Amino acid sequence: MRILIKNGYIVSMVSAVRRGDILVENDRIARIGNIDCEADRVIDATGKIVMPGLINAHTHVGMSLFRGCADEHELMTWLENDIWPVENKMTASDVYSASMLSGIEMIKSGTTTFNDQYFFEEETARMAEKLGLRAILSRCIIGEGEEALKRIAEAEALYNNWHNKCDGRIKICVGIHAPYTCPPDTIRRSVELADRLGSPIHIHYLETKDEVKQMKEKYNMTSTEYLRKGGVFNYHVMLAHGVHIDDVSLHTLKDISGGIIHNPVSNMKLGSGFADVRKLRSNGINVALGTDGQGSTNTLDMFEEIKLAAYLQKGMYHSANAISGEDVLKMATIEGARVLGIDSEVGSLEENKKADIIIIGMDKAHLQPVHDIYSLLAYSVNGADVETSIIDGKIVMENRNVLNVDEHAIIRDCERITETLF
Ligand SMILES: [Zn+2]
Structure with a gap:
């Protein structure tokens, strides 16, 4: 299969914006330049932006049904009173439908890769298989004793059943909930699993002040020391949040x-605080962008996250140039891919990389005039401006229609489940 994307503004994220064509052959970008050749499909991208699909590096897509259910509650009360009791009632089929709703939402707002941690995660894998999304998935390991052992066994089964499925589009890693919810024995067994599978680790980390306090009281350690001693940092690690990082942790x-x-x-909505992204990046630490689940973020639109990430650093530093629009776009693409350890395959438009591409039309009142394309993407575009999406060389959305699924049937299904659960 050959797809020729003609005459777009190519935002590769690794070189300057240029007008040109992209030839996709099977799952990969075969050529970028001025191309005239036969193709099975030609997409006219005149007046449109062609860029890498966005990477949502931290999600719980099975949580879509929690959107707007308990908006003004803080993290611990929110989890204990609003989230966990309902999650305990959810079936595998509920998680599949909730994941489908999220999958459609992600594709329709420009996300092509997501990094997810939840339960019944094989249902999320089935969703990614069906919709054509690229995914890194993990069964959330939390708690202690028999409960934790059961979850670790499920995490391993998920790996055995799904790792590298769908031509490698689906990868499985080890997902640990957080330092404060996992005692040393659970961390040790999770790390043993990562070792056995050769997998990266995805974990919540220094999200709230309360976590800092709890770790001090329970272990007389920071979360960083706790994870370092537990061997977590000996593996490729994807640390969600990092809001309360002290200088010793930064050094580690x-x-x-x-x-x-x-x-x-999510950090602002739950009142958790502001991560110092500028400081992290200036210390050579890669920073990805994520939405978290819809319970705490309400939408999976990465363009909202991009805007907020930029505004937040500017506000924190009382400086308009605290971070640039281009830098924040990198966090949602190539730098995000680095955090997930998949930058050799995705995150930028380059020959021989996987063809994960989105196309955005600019012929709209809120996107005109065009002075600077990075500025437009960071501050003006929203998810609904994404018209076409290609993942692994396959068109998954065209003219805003997500292919291979009845979107309205999924919406009706989720309404019905929500009525039963809440
Ligand atoms: Zn999370």
Whole structure:
């Protein structure tokens, strides 16, 4: 299969913006330049932006049904009173439908890769298989004793059943909930699993002040020391949040493989605080962008996250140039790919990389005039401006229609499940 994308503004994220064509052959970008050749499909991208698909580096897509259910609650009360009791009632089929709703939402707002941690995660894998999304998935390991052992066994089964499925589009890693919810024995067994599978680790990390306090009281350690002693940093590690990083922790993070995943909307909404992204990046630490689940973020639109991430650093530093629009776009593409350890395959438009591409039309009142394309993408574009999406060389959305699924049937299904659960 050959797809020729003609005459777009190519935002590769690794070289200057240029007008040109992209030839996709099977799952890869075969050529970028001025191309005239036969193709099975020709997409006219005149007046449109062609860029890498966005990477949502931290999600719980099975949580879509929690959108707007308990907006003004803080993290611990929110989890204990609003989230966990309902999650305990959810079936595998509920998680599949909730994941489908999220999958459609992600594709329709420009995300092509997501890094997810939840339960019944094989249902999320089935969603990614069906919709054509690229995914890194993990079964959330949390708690202690028999409960934790059961979850670790499920995490391993998920790996055995799904790792590298769908031509490698689906990868499985080890997902640990957080330092404060996992005692040393659970961390040790999770790390043993990562070792056995050769997998990266995805974990919530220094999200709230309360976590800092709890770790001090329970272990007389910071979360960083706790994870370092538990051997977590010996693996490629994807650390979600990193809101409360002290200077000693920052020093430790300089040596890790992986990086921090910044979730500005979720952190602000739950009152958790502001991650110092500028400081992390200036210390050579890679920072990805994520939305977290819809319970704490309400939408999976990465363009909202991009805007907020930029505004937040500018506000924190009282400086308009604290971070640039281009830098924040990198966090949602190539730098995000680095944090997830997949930058050799995705995150930029380059020959021989996987063809994960989105196309955005600019012929709209809120996107005119065009002075600077990075500025337009960082501050003006929203998810609904994405018209076409290609993942692994296959068109998954065209003219805003997500292919291979009945979107309205999924919406009706989720309405019905929500009525039963809440
Ligand atoms: Zn999370």
